[in-house]
Amino acid sequence: MSGGSDDAAPGESASASRPLRTDLAPIAEAVAAADADAFVAVGDRFDDDLRYLTRFSGPDRAYALVVVPSDDRSDADAAGRAVCCVPSLFRERADREFVSSARTQSENGASDGDGEFHDGVVRAVRTERTGGHAGERAAAVVRDLLGDDGNEDSDGNEDGDRTLLVPPSIPHDAAVYLERAGNALASTDAVADARARKTAAEIDRLRRVQRAAATGMARAETVLAESAVDADGTGEPILRWNGEPLATERLRREVNAALAVSGVSDAGDTAIGVGRSAADRHYRGDEPIRPGETVLIGVSPRGPDGYRGNLTRTFVVDGDGGWERRASVAVESAREVALAEIEPGVPAKTVHGETAAELAAYGFDPNADEGEPGFLHDAGHGVGMSRHEAPSLSRAGELRTGHVVAVDPGVYDSAIGGVRLGDLAVVTEDGYELLAEYPLGMVPATRE
Amino acid sequence: MSGGSDDAAPGESASASRPLRTDLAPIAEAVAAADADAFVAVGDRFDDDLRYLTRFSGPDRAYALVVVPSDDRSDADAAGRAVCCVPSLFRERADREFVSSARTQSENGASDGDGEFHDGVVRAVRTERTGGHAGERAAAVVRDLLGDDGNEDSDGNEDGDRTLLVPPSIPHDAAVYLERAGNALASTDAVADARARKTAAEIDRLRRVQRAAATGMARAETVLAESAVDADGTGEPILRWNGEPLATERLRREVNAALAVSGVSDAGDTAIGVGRSAADRHYRGDEPIRPGETVLIGVSPRGPDGYRGNLTRTFVVDGDGGWERRASVAVESAREVALAEIEPGVPAKTVHGETAAELAAYGFDPNADEGEPGFLHDAGHGVGMSRHEAPSLSRAGELRTGHVVAVDPGVYDSAIGGVRLGDLAVVTEDGYELLAEYPLGMVPATRE
Known part of the structure; x- marks a missing residue:
C-alpha cells in the first residue's frame, strides 16, 4: 500500500490551516428581523446545519445551540450571544471547536483570550450530565438568556409570548419541549441561506x-x-x-x-x-x-x-x-x-x-x-x-x-x-x- | 496499492448474500396495541430508523413510510400494509430494496411475485414528482389507507380522531403537516426496541x-x-x-x-x-x-x-x-x-x-x-x-x-x-x- 509520503496530497489534514469559523451575526439578525426572541437548533453530529453553525464535531446524541441577538439593555457592544449546550463529556472539545476557534486571532495567530469573537457574537458552552432531553436543556438556556418573563395564562401554563426561530426539520420531540416551556416556534431558512454562500x-x-x-x-x-x-x-x-x-x-x-x-x-x-x-x-x-x-x-x-x-x-x-x-x-x-x-x-x-x-x-x-x-x-x-x-x-x-x-x-x-x-x-x-x-x-x- | 485479490476479504460485498429484510409486523402490532391508527416515519437516507425499517438506501431528501395494521374489514389475511412514499426518480430502487427483497423466496431463491411477504405485511411504493413535503405526502397516504373519515369540527378543520405513532425525533415540519391533516401524534419506542435485537x-x-x-x-x-x-x-x-x-x-x-x-x-x-x-x-x-x-x-x-x-x-x-x-x-x-x-x-x-x-x-x-x-x-x-x-x-x-x-x-x-x-x-x-x-x-x- 502506498500513501506513506502523501502528506502534501490534495486532501491534506484540516490541521494544516486555521479552523473554520461561522459568522453567526446573520442568524442573530434573522431573529431580530422576524421580531423573534432567539434561534434554537437541536440535533446530533450528523445534523449538517448544527455542524455548520457550531463547527463542533459533536456527539452521536442530540445537543443544542441557542442564539440571541443583542438587546440595548445588556449587550450594547455585541451582535448577540450563542450558547452551545453539550453533554459534559464533550465540554473540552466544544470549548475548542465552538468557542476558541471563533475568537479573534492576534497577528501571530494566537487566539485573543479576552472574549473578542470574529463576528461579535459572544460564545459559551454549557454542559449537563447525561439524562434530560436536549430540547429541555435548550428551553432552560432560552429562559436564562432572555429572563423568565413568561406570563401565566388562565390555564396556569406559561403564556407563549416568546417566539423562537428553528430550522424546519428540528426534531419534533425537541420542538414539543420548547413549546411546553412557553415558546411559539417559527421556522427559518436563515441557516440554509447562510450555508449556500461559501466563505x-x-x-x-x-x-x-x-x-x-x-x-x-x-x-x-x-x-x-x-x-x-x-x-x-x-x-x-x-x-x-x-x-x-x-x-x-x-x-x-x-x-x-x-x-x-x-x-x-x-x-x-x-x-x-x-x-x-x-x-x-x-x-x-x-x-x-x-x-x-x-x-x-x-x-x-x-x-x-x-x-x-x-x-x-x-x-x-x-x-x-x-x-x-x-x-x-x-x-x-x-x-x-x-x-x-x-x-x-x-x-x-x-x-x-x-x-x-x-x-x-x-x-x-x-x-x-x-x-x-x-x-x-x-x-x-x-x-x-x-x-x-x-x-x-x-x-x-x-x-x-x-x-x-x-x-x-x-x-x-x-x-x-x-x-x-x-x-x-x-x-x-x-x-x-x-x-x-x-x-x-x-x-x-x-x-x- | 494492494487489494486486487481481496474479493474474499472479511468485508465482502453485500451482494454475496440475500438482502436484509425487516419484520414490520411488530410495528403494526405496536400501532394496534396503542389503539392508534398508523405508524409514520419521515426522514432522509441518513435516518437510521427509516433505513432499518425499509432497507431502502434512499434519497438525500426526505421520504416517508406509513404502516397500518390489518383490520377485519379488508386485510383479514395480512398483518398489515406498508407504503414507502419516495421521489419518482427513486421508484425502481425502492421497488427493489423495499418491496422485492421482502417477498417470500422460493426454494431456488427467486422471489415469489404473488405478493407474499415474509412478515405478512403487504408492501407498496408510491411515488410523487418533486415538490411537496414528505410529511404532506405521508398525510395523503394515511388518508388513502384509512379512509377519509375525519369529521369536521366546529372550526371547519378535520377532527383529530386518528392517532399516529411516530418516532420521537420525526422532523417537526413533517409532524406539523400530519397534525394539520387531522392526526394526533404519539411517540413510540417500537422502532428502537425492534432495532436492539438483531436477527x-x-x-x-x-x-x-x-x-x-x-x-x-x-x-x-x-x-x-x-x-x-x-x-x-x-x-x-x-x-x-x-x-x-x-x-x-x-x-x-x-x-x-x-x-x-x-x-x-x-x-x-x-x-x-x-x-x-x-x-x-x-x-x-x-x-x-x-x-x-x-x-x-x-x-x-x-x-x-x-x-x-x-x-x-x-x-x-x-x-x-x-x-x-x-x-x-x-x-x-x-x-x-x-x-x-x-x-x-x-x-x-x-x-x-x-x-x-x-x-x-x-x-x-x-x-x-x-x-x-x-x-x-x-x-x-x-x-x-x-x-x-x-x-x-x-x-x-x-x-x-x-x-x-x-x-x-x-x-x-x-x-x-x-x-x-x-x-x-x-x-x-x-x-x-x-x-x-x-x-x-x-x-x-x-x-x-
Whole structure:
C-alpha cells in the first residue's frame, strides 16, 4: 500500500490551516428581523446545519445551540450571544471547536483570550450530565438568556409570548419541549441561506475535497486503463485487471482506498454502475464490468471538516462508438452550455433550462420519466456540508458569488446505459471556477 | 496499492448474500396495541430508523413510510400494509430494496411475485414528482389507507380522531403537516426496541463489518510495529515509518485505506489519539506519534448495508512500563469482568457497575468528571445501524439474545494519556460471542 509520503496530497489534514469559523451575526439578525426572541437548533453530529453553525464535531446524541441577538439593555457592544449546550463529556472539545476557534486571532495567530469573537457574537458552552432531553436543556438556556418573563395564562401554563426561530426539520420531540416551556416556534431558512454562500475558507476546504475526489477518479480510470478484455467461462466478454475479473465492488474498493490515502472518506457514496446499472444513477451493487458498456463513476467524498466533493465521469473500455458516443457528445456539450450560464445574477433555473434544451437538441428527451430514455434529473445543485443543499439549479433564485454547485448533466437509457459528467463550480464575480479539473474523455487513460 | 485479490476479504460485498429484510409486523402490532391508527416515519437516507425499517438506501431528501395494521374489514389475511412514499426518480430502487427483497423466496431463491411477504405485511411504493413535503405526502397516504373519515369540527378543520405513532425525533415540519391533516401524534419506542435485537442476518452483517474493522486495526498495529524510534530536529524522540515522521493523520489514512480495501467505509470515525490527545477520547486531529505515549485507536466503520463496527485498542511503542502499564492491566481486567456479566436476563446496568468496580479496585476513579483522571464514560452501548443505539450498558433493562453491544472500558489521565479496549459482543443463549477476535497486547506486532 502506498500513501506513506502523501502528506502534501490534495486532501491534506484540516490541521494544516486555521479552523473554520461561522459568522453567526446573520442568524442573530434573522431573529431580530422576524421580531423573534432567539434561534434554537437541536440535533446530533450528523445534523449538517448544527455542524455548520457550531463547527463542533459533536456527539452521536442530540445537543443544542441557542442564539440571541443583542438587546440595548445588556449587550450594547455585541451582535448577540450563542450558547452551545453539550453533554459534559464533550465540554473540552466544544470549548475548542465552538468557542476558541471563533475568537479573534492576534497577528501571530494566537487566539485573543479576552472574549473578542470574529463576528461579535459572544460564545459559551454549557454542559449537563447525561439524562434530560436536549430540547429541555435548550428551553432552560432560552429562559436564562432572555429572563423568565413568561406570563401565566388562565390555564396556569406559561403564556407563549416568546417566539423562537428553528430550522424546519428540528426534531419534533425537541420542538414539543420548547413549546411546553412557553415558546411559539417559527421556522427559518436563515441557516440554509447562510450555508449556500461559501466563505473563502470554505471554498478552500471544498477545493481540497474535490481534488481528493479527483485522486479517487484517477485510480478508477487507471484500473480501467490497465484492464484487458477477456472472456469469462461462458465466453461472455469481461474485463480482467491483475489477472482477476473486474467487477464494480472491486473497482469501488480501489477508489475508496485512494480517497482514504488522500485524507477523505468515501462516505459510502462511491457509486459505480455498468451498462444498465449505470442508468440506475446511484448504483452501489456488485456486477462484472464488461467491455463496450458505460462505466459511470460518481465520487462524493467527505473531508475532515465535513465538506463534500462531487465528481462524476463515464468511461467505456473498448467501445464501439454507438449509443454511448452519441450520449457523450450530447452531455459534454450540455456541460459546456450549463457552465457558460454560471455567473452572479443569473436565475438558477436558467442553468437547468439551457442544459435540457441542449440535450433535447441532440435528441435526448429532457422531460423523461423514470424508466424512459433521456435526461432524468436536475442539471445540478449546491454542495457544501451536505451533498445536496441550496441553491438548486432548477428552482427560483439567482446565482450569487460564493455559491458552490455541482453541474452534472446526464442521459440514461435503462436498456443500454448512462452517461453523466459532474463537476463542482464556485460562482465568482467573473463567472465560475471549477474546484478541480479532470479530463472528460471516455477512453480510460493511466492517470497515476 | 494492494487489494486486487481481496474479493474474499472479511468485508465482502453485500451482494454475496440475500438482502436484509425487516419484520414490520411488530410495528403494526405496536400501532394496534396503542389503539392508534398508523405508524409514520419521515426522514432522509441518513435516518437510521427509516433505513432499518425499509432497507431502502434512499434519497438525500426526505421520504416517508406509513404502516397500518390489518383490520377485519379488508386485510383479514395480512398483518398489515406498508407504503414507502419516495421521489419518482427513486421508484425502481425502492421497488427493489423495499418491496422485492421482502417477498417470500422460493426454494431456488427467486422471489415469489404473488405478493407474499415474509412478515405478512403487504408492501407498496408510491411515488410523487418533486415538490411537496414528505410529511404532506405521508398525510395523503394515511388518508388513502384509512379512509377519509375525519369529521369536521366546529372550526371547519378535520377532527383529530386518528392517532399516529411516530418516532420521537420525526422532523417537526413533517409532524406539523400530519397534525394539520387531522392526526394526533404519539411517540413510540417500537422502532428502537425492534432495532436492539438483531436477527441472524443482521449479526452476520455486523460480524463482517467488525472483521473489516480488525483489518484496519491490523494495519495500524503493523505500521506502529514497523516504526523506528528517532529524534526530530529539536532532539525530541519521535517515530519514523518508511523514513518519514509518523503522525496521527498519516496513520489514520493507512487505517482508512485498509478499511476501504476490505469493503467498508471509515465513516469519518477513525479516531487516533496520542498521549494527552488519547485522553480526548474522540480525537481526530494531527500530531506526532512519540515513543512511550499511549496510541489509542478506535475504528467504527460502516458496511455496505449500513451496519457499524466498533473496535478499540491501545498501543505503546517503546513504553517504560509506567502509568500505561498499570492502566492496561486495569482495563484488561475490567473488560474480562464486563464480558463475564453478559448473558440474557442480566440487568444491563450491572455490566457498567461491575466494570466500574473493577477499575476502582485498581485505583482508577469510576466517577471521574471530565478533566479528572479515571473512567469517564459508560462501559458500553448497543451498536447496529447506528454507532450508539439500544441497549445502554448503564441504564435500565435486561440484556436479551440478539443484543449486540460494544464493551469498551477505558481510563484516562488528561496529563498523561488514555487506555481503552473495545469489542463487539452479541448476547447469545449461553452468554456472549465476540463478533471478531483481536489481540489485546499494547506492544505493536506485525499483523499483516
